[in-house]
Amino acid sequence: DTGVSQNPRHKITKRGQNVTFRCDPISEHNRLYWYRQTLGQGPEFLTYFQNEAQLEKSRLLSDRFSAERPKGSFSTLEIQRTEQGDSAMYLCASSQYNQPQHFGDGTRLSIL
Amino acid sequence: AQSVAQPEDQVNVAEGNPLTVKCTYSVSGNPYLFWYVQYPNRGLQFLLKYITGDNLVKGSYGFEAEFNKSQTSFHLKKPSALVSDSALYFCAVRDMNQAGTALIFGKGTTLSVSS
Numbered sequence: 001d002t003g004v005s006q007n008p009r010h011k012i013t014k015r016g017q018n019v020t021f022r023c024d025p026i027s028e029h030n031r032l033y034w035y036r037q038t039l040g041q042g043p044e045f046l047t048y049f050q051n052e053a054q055l056e057k058s059r060l061l062s063d064r065f066s067a068e069r070p071k072g073s074f075s076t077l078e079i080q081r082t083e084q085g086d087s088a089m090y091l092c093a094s095s096q097y098n099q100p101q102h103f104g105d106g107t108r109l110s111i112l
Numbered sequence: 113a114q115s116v117a118q119p120e121d122q123v124n125v126a127e128g129n130p131l132t133v134k135c136t137y138s139v140s141g142n143p144y145l146f147w148y149v150q151y152p153n154r155g156l157q158f159l160l161k162y163i164t165g166d167n168l169v170k171g172s173y174g175f176e177a178e179f180n181k182s183q184t185s186f187h188l189k190k191p192s193a194l195v196s197d198s199a200l201y202f203c204a205v206r207d208m209n210q211a212g213t214a215l216i217f218g219k220g221t222t223l224s225v226s227s
């Protein structure tokens with residue numbers, strides 16, 4: 001069990017730029033989740049995949065956000081035309097069906 | 113609407129003393145409850161879960177939690193705190209009667225254990 005891996009760990013970008021984050025889940029896990037965590041708050045759900053199918057999206061996921069899991073393994077989360085309010089920690093988690101979710105260490109996004 | 117409340121932003125306890133971190137929940141159906149711990153600049157680590165059955169759930173690192181349906185609570189406990197337990201603790205819930213699988217987290221409670 002190598003754990004959930006997220007890259008990069010930290011991303012600094014200028015407002016208006018596009019950014020992409022990658023998540024590699026635990027290999028046998030069929031479910032993958034993205035959450036966003038801001039300072040002083042708990043993680044907030046963004047979206048969820050079962051295998052390659054995106055089955056659930058939060059209303060927090062505006063049209064500037066898109067997530068993919070093309071082969072049911074790794075996933076990417078892209079934010080287009082970043083805004084100051086996008087600054088947060090983006091967490092990825094994976095699970096095998098309804099088993100507890102295991103989280104990666106996150107990607108911290110800072111918008112200049 | 114489903115929600116989780118952690119009424120204390122911070123809990124302070126001396127090493128060796130028992131600790132309790134409080135959590136209350138609100139769901140429309142049967143709850144599926146979790147506790148996670150987060151260390152600085154790290155992701156969340158799973159501690160324990162409640163699905164059904166015994167109201168006292170034992171988890172990792174000597175932690176346990178007590179489910180109380182009448183009080184809609186799921187408090188985290190440990191008989192003897194360690195300095196290394198100092199971290200940010202999150203309670204989370206999933207409504208088993210809903211189709212979604214997303215976890216709803218509380219705002220977190222910072223536990224500080226002094227030596």
